[in-house]
Amino acid sequence: MPAAAVPFTLPEGAPLLKVSDAVVSKVSGMLAEEGDPNLKLRIFVTGGGCSGFQYGFAYDEETKADDTTIEAGTLKVVVDNSSLQYMLGAEIDYEESLEGSRFVIRNPNAASTCGCGSSFSV
Numbered sequence: 164m165p166a167a168a169v170p171f172t173l174p175e176g177a178p179l180l181k182v183s184d185a186v187v188s189k190v191s192g193m194l195a196e197e198g199d200p201n202l203k204l205r206i207f208v209t210g211g212g213c214s215g216f217q218y219g220f221a222y223d224e225e226t227k228a229d230d231t232t233i234e235a236g237t238l239k240v241v242v243d244n245s246s247l248q249y250m251l252g253a254e255i256d257y258e259e260s261l262e263g264s265r266f267v268i269r270n271p272n273a274a275s276t277c278g279c280g281s282s283f284s285v
Contacts (some may be wrong), residue, residue, distance in 0.1 A: 179247065179252040182235035186266070189257045191238050197222065203232070203239040206255065208246040216249060220270055221251075 186204075194202045205223040208216050223241060226232060226242045231247055242250065253270040 177252060178233070179231060179251060180233050180240065180242065181252075182233060182238065182240055183256040184236070185257040187236040187238045189198060191236070194222065194238075201223065203241050205241050206246065206250070207243060217254045218266075232243065253254050 181226050194204075200223045202222045203222045203224070203226070205219075207219045207221070209219055211217050226241055227243065229244045230241045233242070240255075247256060249272055250268070250270060251272060253268050253272070256263060256267045256269070258267050
């Protein structure tokens with residue numbers, strides 16, 4: 164009989180999400196181009212993708228009642244609590260390479276991920 168999956172728990176004092184300096188730099192520059200100082204980066208999880216769940220990114224002016232706000236340098240990142248449960252302890256990074264540029268999420272809650280890294284299962 165397979166062992167039951169053990170839910171990920173954060174070590175005492177660990178951040179809810181880690182946002183890299185590369186994300187702060189890239190997104191802060193993109194938000195500055197928008198000219199709206201109230202914009203924040205929203206990260207969310209939805210059903211779909213080839214592994215069951217997929218990550219999404221959007222700009223948002225609103226902070227809703229069930230949102231958690233993470234401040235990383237000058238950047239404010241908002242995540243709704245439903246999504247946060249699947250991303251707790253994840254590291255959000257931004258990479259540029261010869262293949263292109265993309266956001267990368269290293270998620271300790273993901274049991275598996277797809278080849279492109281944009282969807283996962285728990």
